[in-house]
Amino acid sequence: MATGAQAFPTVLPTSRSYTPGEYATQEFVALNGVKTYLRYGNKRSESTLSLTFKNIKDSDADDILTHYVLVNENWSAANEKTRWVTFSSFNGLAGLEGNLPSYFREDGLRWRYSEPPKITSVQKGISNVTCNFVACLDAPKLS
């Protein structure tokens, strides 16, 4: 059974929206307005990524749905939550240049679907698909 990183299907997005994650921080505000910040980690988390695929073939939309099912199935099994999504220039990171792709592969962050893909049929054989992802820090394995 497939475990670990699951490469996103080879479908090029029409648009991409990315928001970097934030450090785990708590803010305390005193009565006089002074703010104190407590930082609980040295890695950002909760990055979000939205990919839109316009006018793609239904077979490509099917590949995305199949991938969504693969990443999320069998949560009750031994490999529970050990699958995540990776991107490359052949799919979600297409068109990115310079150092920008490295932000999508931050150390320790693992992309997972934050909600099911939304598929809108345009005409026979053609669909629009929107996928939303969130990148989280996985808890250390308990041995």
Next chain:
Amino acid sequence: MAYYSGQDGHLYIDGTIAAKVVSWSFSSTQATLDTTCLSDTDTTATEGIRSISGSCRIYYHSDSSGSGDANKLINKMIKARSSSSIPGVAAKQNATTGETATTLKLGFKDYQSNNKQIELKVILTNVSMSSSQGEVLAADVSFISNGAPTAVTI
């Protein structure tokens, strides 16, 4: 080899050739769906929906039965109310046939006397007439094709 002009043209309405046709025209349009991706440098597209629309102009004339081809089309679209006491209800264009009310063949006769034409099931979208001094009364009719043509020999 031959060129063709208006004297070679014809218009059939529901299988019968129409008389006193001044002109016909049609236009076929292919919509496109943009498939340009983030890494592309040039626009790409795929086929979307096709559509055909057209128009014709027919002189209004009457034969011995008092009818003509212009009023045949006019009567398909302009209907008297079904009941004199109900102003908002009249028969549809397709009240008597299953698919659409009107079949048109727009074409011409070629050098070998074969009909070159496009056959369409149409819905009439506009009928207009105006009477004025110095002009022969005519009906201008616009239509859209309901689905793909049923025959194309052009």
